[in-house]
Amino acid sequence: MGIRSTGAFWPCLIAGTKPKLVKTMLQTSATEQLLSNLTSVMRTPLSTMRDLLIQISGAGALNEQQAYLLGQVVKQNSELSLLFKDLFAIEDMRRQPFERLALVKFDAMITAIIEIQRAEIERRGQVITTSLPASLSPVVGDEERLGRVLSILTDNAIKYSPAGASIRVIALEQNRHIAIAFHNTGVSLSPEEQERVFEPFYRAPSIALPTIQGRGLGLAIARAIIEGHGGEIWAASPPGNGNMFAFYVPCVTPDAVLPLKQNTPNLAAD
Numbered sequence: 001m002g003i004r005s006t007g008a009f010w011p012c013l014i015a016g017t018k019p020k021l022v023k024t025m026l027q028t029s030a031t032e033q034l035l036s037n038l039t040s041v042m043r044t045p046l047s048t049m050r051d052l053l054i055q056i057s058g059a060g061a062l063n064e065q066q067a068y069l070l071g072q073v074v075k076q077n078s079e080l081s082l083l084f085k086d087l088f089a090i091e092d093m094r095r096q097p098f099e100r101l102a103l104v105k106f107d108a109m110i111t112a113i114i115e116i117q118r119a120e121i122e123r124r125g126q127v128i129t130t131s132l133p134a135s136l137s138p139v140v141g142d143e144e145r146l147g148r149v150l151s152i153l154t155d156n157a158i159k160y161s162p163a164g165a166s167i168r169v170i171a172l173e174q175n176r177h178i179a180i181a182f183h184n185t186g187v188s189l190s191p192e193e194q195e196r197v198f199e200p201f202y203r204a205p206s207i208a209l210p211t212i213q214g215r216g217l218g219l220a221i222a223r224a225i226i227e228g229h230g231g232e233i234w235a236a237s238p239p240g241n242g243n244m245f246a247f248y249v250p251c252v253t254p255d256a257v258l259p260l261k262q263n264t265p266n267l268a269a270d
Contacts (some may be wrong), residue, residue, distance in 0.1 A: 046081050053077060086217040090200065093145075093224040103138040103252065104146055106178055110169055113150050120158060121167075128157075128167040136173055137251040145225045146249075149233075152218040153182045153245050160186040160243070173251060177231075181246035188237040197235050198223045222247075 053074050062070060114121075114128055121128055139146065157167045161184040168183040189197060193204040201216040226233040231249030 046077070049077055050081065086221060087200070090217070090220055090224050093221075093228050098142040098145065098228055100142050100144070101140055102143045104141050104143045105136065105138050106146075106150070106171060106180060107132045107136050109143075109147050109150055110171070110180070113147070113154050114169070116151075117154055117158060124158065124161075125164040126158065126161060126167060127165075128169065130169045130171075132169075132171045133173060136171060136178055139178055139229070139249050139251050141229045141249065142225075146229070149222045149225050149247070150180070152222045153180075156218065156245065157182045157184040160184055162186060176251055177248045178251045179246060179248040181244050183242060183244045185242040188241065189235060189243055190237070194235040194237055198233065219245075 053070070056070060110130060110132065114130070117128075154169075157169075161167055165185045167185070168181075170181045170183070172179050189204055196202045197204055198219045200220040203216055223233050226247045226249060229249045231247055233245070233247035236244045236246070
């Protein structure tokens with residue numbers, strides 16, 4: 001595939017220059033400190049609340065109204081726990097290096113994740129196509145977390161594209177980096193929204209719909225993972241052409257794979 005064949009969407013990294021980077025997530029702002037403190041202090045109360053709810057449900061028979069109210073509390077506690085689980089994940093990735101490293105093949109993971117989403121894609125009448133080189137070099141990284149990035153971007157492309165839309169997933173290897181781009185044909189983000197869409201809890205007004213569920217942390221998690229792997233992630237939205245979410249990470253060139261396998265035992269998958 002030629003560099004120009006993907007039009008205005010393909011990252012300018014491929015031409016040898018870096019794309020305009022979104023601001024580093026929360027850097028040293030007051031918001032960063034607040035979230036850091038909040039995630040620390042909420043671990044114990046959430047766990048304690050869950051244990052208390054379990055004890056209440058086993059303490060004796062409840063009437064219908066009590067059972068209903070307790071069920072609602074359990075449901076909301078579960079939602080809150082999932083929310084803070086995602087916040088914990090961002091905080092942990094920001095503070096701790098990835099340790100479960102393996103040689104990761106993006107082409108195989110992309111294919112597998114699309115198949116997992118196949119039923120939803122067909123239900124919405126969408127068409128998803130891929131352009132993957134015959135042999136992408138592997139990436140040294142945390143396979144589970146990199147897979148989560150691909151899942152987040154695939155899910156977003158499906159959710160924010162209208163019924164019957166076309167979605168493209170493109171991969172390219174150049175300059176010792178792997179670049180992956182997800183292009184959907186939904187409503188384009190404004191320049192300001194492109195800059196802010198990776199912030200925790202931010203929901204772009206131009207594409208926010210009450211029917212689309214989410215906690216607003218998916219792209220923030222994706223960003224933390226990609227930056228933790230020495231890469232960058234960004235959004236681009238040429239007017240009238242939908243949106244592209246893309247990232248790049250350093251790859252392992254074929255001549256480096258064998259020495260890595262020989263000299264770095266912890267690269268082997270668990």
